[in-house]
Amino acid sequence: MISIRFLGFVDDSVMTIFDSRDLVSRPEDENLPRPDKEWINSHIKIWKVAVCKAAALLPDNAVEKLNKPVQVLFFIDRTAWPTGIAKNQYGTSAIYINLLPSFEGADWMTWDPLVVNGFSWIEKLGLVLHELGHVYEYQLDLLEKFISEAYNRKIVSKTTPYAELRGAAEDFAESFCLYILDPNYLKKYPPQYTWMKEFFTTSGKN
Numbered sequence: 595m596i597s598i599r600f601l602g603f604v605d606d607s608v609m610t611i612f613d614s615r616d617l618v619s620r621p622e623d624e625n626l627p628r629p630d631k632e633w634i635n636s637h638i639k640i641w642k643v644a645v646c647k648a649a650a651l652l653p654d655n656a657v658e659k660l661n662k663p664v665q666v667l668f669f670i671d672r673t674a675w676p677t678g679i680a681k682n683q684y685g686t687s688a689i690y691i692n693l694l695p696s697f698e699g700a701d702w703m704t705w706d707p708l709v710v711n712g713f714s715w716i717e718k719l720g721l722v723l724h725e726l727g728h729v730y731e732y733q734l735d736l737l738e739k740f741i742s743e744a745y746n747r748k749i750v751s752k753t754t755p756y757a758e759l760r761g762a763a764e765d766f767a768e769s770f771c772l773y774i775l776d777p778n779y780l781k782k783y784p785p786q787y788t789w790m791k792e793f794f795t796t797s798g799k800n
């Protein structure tokens with residue numbers, strides 16, 4: 595399994611991870627009650643299991659390709675719609691999980707944020723795999739390769755409405771996730787499926 599380091603909960607006040615304003619859906623409401631420690635710890639516990647289960651789904655070839663540990667941190671920002679975000683930091687990659695994202699989506703969203711109907715188990719796994727897709731994309735510098743090889747200078751349909759709206763990097767992360775969780779769905783998108791199949795079935799050992 596890939597190496598995961600849980601770095602715990604970070605407080606709102608130090609959150610600068612939403613440097614892109616379009617990730618924030620509304621101004622902060624000062625009157626919202628803050629969840630207590632017990633609530634936070636119980637939710638972190640569930641997410642930790644989801645992170646480990648999702649990481650365990652990665653085939654050995656993919657595990658071999660990643661040579662740096664993935665840091666996982668938790669935070670709460672109720673003004674922001676994303677539940678997960680992947681970032682490069684401290685020479686490696688980190689996944690931040692928002693325990694309580696905004697119930698209001700962004701303007702461009704034509705769907706409800708996942709949190710609205712409660713996260714199902716498969717949605718949690720999907721979220722973690724999507725963010726792990728970004729980690730691979732960052733650490734192995736795969737985005738340009740994916741665009742040139744999978745898209746091959748053609749306009750291709752993106753794999754999900756989210757990817758369609760947000761572009762190639764999101765299409766990479768969605769395709770990465772779908773290859774693991776729902777390969778039959780991904781087969782409907784041959785350029786992305788073929789690229790991911792090649793990626794996941796070639797050895798990471800050189």
Ligand SMILES: [Zn+2]
Binds near residue numbers: 724728763764767
């Ligand atoms: Zn993403």
